[in-house]
Amino acid sequence: MPKPTRPLSPHLDIYKMPFTAILSISHRITGVVLSIGTVVLAFWLVAAGYGPDAYGFAQSVLGSIPVKILLFGWSLALFYHLCNGIRHMFWDAGLGFEIRDAVKSGYITLGAALLLTVLAWTIGL
């Protein structure tokens, strides 16, 4: 039997998302982005497995400007997911549940993620 479509109260289209809610969905989105990125990692490692020529090709692809921009985005996702993951662990331990604490730790997470990304790419390039 097909699912009957019943009317829903509006939610996402009328309410302003709190800062913590945006961070929460970003944790999920970055998780998915990182998962997709493992395919690129596989491309690099498997190319190395095939030998110097394949590795050289992979290096040239990964070193190209458009791909480097994507890698920058991926690394930002990685550092954000890492920092927010640690924030989640504090919650698992029962700490930092007050809204103002959650907002504060949220800003620290964003700052740390940005800082780590910039640090990594400054050292790397």
Added chain:
Amino acid sequence: MRLRSALGRARGLGSAREGVGHFYAQRASAIAMIPLALWFVISVISLTHADYTTFKAWMGQPLNATMMLLTVLTALYHAHLGLGVVIADYVHGETMKFTLMSASVMAAVLLAAAMAVSILKVAVGV
């Protein structure tokens, strides 16, 4: 009268029936990923302009190959658990949910095997 302990009645309640194992596995792999991911980033940075010989020499060091292997496997395991939750949240048709979950598992296993073989080949192969 029911011949079942209170704990027996409590276990298996809830729409998913079970989830504590998943919860712990996700946290355990997450904790492992903190040092592994940081190590991975540092390693990739050090290998940015490496030619094949340098790369092979680097991977030939047992600890590097070990760490790379652990990073890949832990990340894929953690990713699989996470994607499973995302699929369960947003996909409501049973057939599609099953299909996507199967695809997720198979993709994770395929990537894990491919990367593990390649890491070992570069590390010990000729």
